Amino acid sequence: MTEHIDRLHADKILAALALAHPDARPELNFTNPYETLIATMLSAQSTDVQVNKATPALFRDYPTVQALAAATPEEVYPYVRSCGFASKAVNIVLASRQVVDEFGGQVPDDRERLTSLPGVGRKTANVVLANAFGVPAMAVDTHVFRVSNRLGLADAKNVEQTERQLMAVIPEENWNRAHHWLIWHGRRVCKAQRPLCGQCTLRDLCKWYQKEQAIAGK
Ligand code: SF4
Structure with missing residues (x-):
């Protein structure tokens, strides 16, 4: 299930996301x-x-x-x-x-x-x-799908596969926080049309960025 990424690399990505978005939380307002x-x-x-x-x-x-x-x-x-x-x-x-x-x-x-x-x-x-x-769950929306697949946390064609791969590679106690880290990163940095790779603190860990660099011959 986790062959696309080794656990140590996944842990590094998660640690970097946590550092980049320490305030990540739901952005919808609700009280119950x-x-x-x-x-x-x-x-x-x-x-x-x-x-x-x-x-x-x-x-x-x-x-x-x-x-x-x-x-x-x-x-x-x-x-x-x-x-x-x-x-x-x-x-x-x-x-x-x-x-x-x-x-x-x-x-x-x-x-x-x-x-x-x-x-x-x-x-x-x-x-x-x-x-x-507070039940551990990995909700995969458009941001979680895009960012996790760019980073290499997942290597999936659809949201169901992405959810399974993320649950396999992320410790269960971090599912809910990882969901918010990925959404915040997608909204603020790893945008759909023009990801802000130049400002991204995860680019040395990012599969997509490394591939783009290789294509550009850098
Ligand atoms: S380096 Fe670029 S593609 Fe990779 S996570 Fe950062 S913004 Fe997204």
Whole structure:
């Protein structure tokens, strides 16, 4: 499982990421499992900044999962319109109803029940598990996928494979922190279109950078 990278090299990358981003933490705002679930659902294909603008009014007027379950998608949509698709309003209402009807009003703390909620895939479930319950989980979003594969922590074609490889190479106690380190590095340094390699403190460890240098004959 870890043949693409040796453990010592992976440990060096993780240590360098930790040094580069000591303040890495969730950038979505939430205060309890209900808010974590809803904010994470809204963040899919949106930005944390957009979601953080929308959720204060949403959570003010629908402060509990019971309140959101009693609403209609039409009532909720104006609050979350800025986060993208209308289907998100439908999903957060239906998911809240399911939490109330099937799970006693408690957001579930296991992946199977979380992914049974409408609009909750594996990545969203992993984020909720990690951020709301402290359960070790490796959520692979676009930043984690890109950065881990550039660095060489993973050598994968898709997010599922990346998740498996990262879980194999990163000690379980570091999964949640590594998720945030990789996201912060992707947002601030290892950007999708133009990675800021010249400012990156990991370039001597980075597979992608070494390859680019070799191609350039440096
Ligand atoms: S050296 Fe460049 S490609 Fe590698 S992690 Fe840093 S920014 Fe990303």
